[in-house]
Amino acid sequence: MIRRIVGIAGAALVVALVIAVGLAIDYHNWQQTPLHEESEAKTVEIASGSSVRSLQRKLEDDFQMERPLYFRLYARLSGKAQRLQSGEYRLPAGMTPPQLLHRIARGDVVQYRFTIVEGWTFRQLLAAMQADPRILDTLDDPDDSEVMAVVGSPDQEHPEGWFLPETYNYTRGTTDVELLRRAHRAMQRELESVWEERVEGLPLESAYEALILASIIERETGAPEERGEIAGVFVRRLQDGMRLQTDPTVIYGMGDDYDGRIRTRDLRTDTPYNTYTRHGLPPTPIAMPGRAALRASVNPEPGTSMYFVSRGDGTHVFSDTLEEHNSAVRRYILGQGDDD
Known part of the structure; x- marks a missing residue:
């Protein structure tokens, strides 16, 4: 009888060990099974206050994740069940459920x-x-x-x-x-930083005026190397009491009436932003200036040029005198070639 009992117990132990080994292998295989194998990464969004169970159901619905019990077991045994952070998470091809849980616990959301x-x-x-x-x-x-x-x-x-x-x-x-x-x-x-680094003698009374000037510089040129020189022209004109006469301010003042062209009547139509009809700076910036334009506004390049005209390729010709400027206008704007 005792032998029979021992035999039965031994057989039960063997069965239990076989089952345990089988479960361990199955659990290990689950840990290595990707949530998807598609080439493009997918995303999953975790709402604020989500539980492990709600996340598990979402993964079942969206990715057909198998063995949901293993997911909850892993989350609790790893200590991540209480560390889920809301947000949108990227799932590249091959990502496994444990890897996703690690990402969610870290709050490694999609940026x-x-x-x-x-x-x-x-x-x-x-x-x-x-x-x-x-x-x-x-x-x-x-x-x-x-x-x-x-x-x-x-x-x-x-x-x-x-x-x-x-x-x-x-x-x-x-x-x-x-x-x-x-x-x-x-x-x-x-x-604040660039204003503290401004050079002396600027015809600007505040950092806000530097912001206004920087916005005009930003809109005037697409050539970064010209910003300082253009700033120098504007600063010298302000110092001499000359009007800035810059087209971007006119365009800004036209608002929705601007159709891609500036006509003579537009240059003569007075608005708070028309620097052909008004002296000084416009009342506000006309655009968002970048760092380089901001620095140029308070550190203009020294020089003697008072005018500039576009070559039509994003760069400009700078002139010291009105006569030189008019010659450049005839060449690059009116297409009349060089003066004899």
Whole structure:
């Protein structure tokens, strides 16, 4: 009888060991099984407050993950069940359930990039954010003072120029206000820094005037090496009481009436931004200047040129006298060739 009992117990132990080994092998195989094998990475979004069970169901529905019990077991044994962080996560081909759990516990969410382009107007910036489906649109046709209030500068009435052109990382669901605040703080820091490094004798009374001048420089040239020289022309004209006579300010003042061309009547039509009819700087920036344009506005290149005209290829011809300038205009604008 005792032998029979011992035999039965031994047989049961062998069965139990076989089952345990089988489960261990199956569990190990589950740990090595990718959630998908497609060439393109996939994403999964974890809502705030999600539990391991809700995540498990999502993986079953979206990726047909097998052995859901193993998933919950691994999450609890690894200590990650209480460390799930909400957000959007990328799943490259071959990623396994344990690897995904590690990523979620670290909060390694998908990062996107949004670039504010040098020379953009604030209207273009808003349009670009509204066109990005991953950025949450919370500003419903805001007026200028509302924008500046929500970004933390209620004393400023006009948003133009106040957002630093740069590439910003963000996650899905980031609001337009959050991005604007970051870009605004970056511009405040940069402007403060360059203003402290300004050269003496500038005809600028404040950092804001430097921002205005920088925006004009930004819009005037696509050649980075010219920014300092163009800044020098504008600074000398301001010092001599000459009008800036720069087309980008006229275009900005025309608003929606600008159709791609500036006519003589546009140059003669007075607006607060028409630097052909008014002396000094316009009342606000006309675009978002980048770092190089900001530095040029407070550190202009020395020289004697007072005029410049576009060659038509993004660069300019600089002249000291009106006679030289008119000659360059005839050559590059009117197409009359060199003077004899």
